[in-house]
């Protein structure tokens with residue numbers, strides 16, 4: 015019973031995909047293990063750290079808590095959909111330039127959350143940035159540089 | 173690994189059809205922020221999960237004339253932003269805005285907050301102050317009951333097997349004021365150690381329709397009936413605020429657990445009561 019498969023179709027980084035996977039898989043497992051999109055990280059696996067954040071229909075969600083069936087018909091954006099080494103997104107560049115990355119494990123999650131914020135509010139103040147990023151944990155940077163990176167990215171994205 | 177077979181259903185009849193053909197444990201999956209956590213902690217038996225997150229009729233916040241209806245799939249984010257909730261249930265929008273983190277609020281639902289039946293459920297605590305009716309449906313038909321009758325203990329409700337929470341409704345009151353306050357280990361991502369919701373109206377400086385609920389101090393969310401009665405019709409001033417802060421400490425039967433002690437919880441109900449009334453007094 016426990017390995018029943020499901021077919022799920024959704025839009026991933028702008029392109030339609032269909033996967034056939036065990037129904038008890040999370041979106042995070044499907045991204046990393048089926049689709050080889052390993053930019054999205056697994057930290058706690060329980061909604062507490064935000065390392066696994068992706069956007070679902072434009073809103074940040076924890077992919078570690080999202081069952082794959084729930085993604086049917088949705089638009090999913092992962093860090094791979096934002097930019098790459100040759101063409102980084104302004105937020106990705108701002109993180110690099112502001113020293114907002116140390117070990118880098120939390121970075122994709124922070125960048126996705128920041129992207130969702132800037133799409134809704136291109137002129138956030140520091141308080142709004144803090145609030146938007148409050149579901150993402152970083153053990154290295156101490157947050158100041160991350161906030162600065164988002165402030166600077168906001169200027170560039172405009 | 174999560175031990176489940178997950179099936180997506182598009183309507184309530186389809187959910188019942190799939191449920192009735194199944195024997196053994198069954199869970200409905202809404203936002204999954206509780207269920208997935210529990211499954212990963214191995215607190216659930218292998219089970220069939222019916223993914224109800226795509227059922228259209230369980231969504232939306234509606235003005236029904238005398239009352240407001242909230243579909244069970246409405247998320248904390250939607251509750252915290254919706255103009256009807258801000259206007260008629262400020263305690264609820266306040267509570268929803270403090271749940272977990274932005275990511276959790278984007279997925280977690282009001283139905284799941286009730287289905288989970290935690291005495292520390294933030295939205296449930298706020299709903300207690302709104303004369304809320306909970307709407308349920310099982311294959312035999314729908315029923316509605318006062319929210320207070322739904323919960324019987326930590327994690328326990330009167331929900332029958334296969335019954336779905338379809339929504340909540342509460343009567344509209346013009347000039348509603350209210351707030352929700354909680355204390356936890358830190359601001360975000362902390363389960364309440366003690367929480368308080370207050371809803372009321374204020375007419376020429378006097379309090380009316382006072383409803384107070386306490387979360388995380390008893391096996392279920394509870395009311396503070398002595399305080400509610402004492403405050404009704406009174407002029408809201410400093411001495412009344414101080415009196416309520418003392419009285420409310422006699423209402424609860426707090427619990428010792430891993431998050432906090434009985435003594436701390438009891439004292440803090442007094443602090444939160446006073447803060448809540450001060451917020452209502454300074455209402456803009």
Ligand SMILES: Cc1cc2nc3c(=O)[nH]c(=O)nc-3n(C[C@H](O)[C@H](O)[C@H](O)COP(=O)(O)OP(=O)(O)OC[C@H]3O[C@@H](n4cnc5c(N)ncnc54)[C@H](O)[C@@H]3O)c2cc1C
Nearest residue numbers: 061200202203204205206207272280281284285287294337
């Ligand atoms: C990191 C983190 C932080 C959190 N912080 C808070 C917090 O601050 N405050 C708080 O109150 N909660 C918090 N929670 C708990 C949780 O997010 C909320 O209780 C949320 O509202 C649950 O909703 P859901 O839709 O995700 O529920 P689900 O996980 O989908 O379901 C929860 C339970 O309810 C049942 N259920 C759900 N919907 C229905 C329905 N329509 N009919 C019948 N049964 C149903 C399910 O079968 C399950 O047993 C937190 C959780 C996490 C992971």
Ligand code: FES
Nearest residue numbers: 057058059064078
């Ligand atoms: S891995 Fe999903 S929130 Fe930590």
Ligand code: FES
Nearest residue numbers: 116117152153154
């Ligand atoms: S850079 Fe290491 S956790 Fe954030």
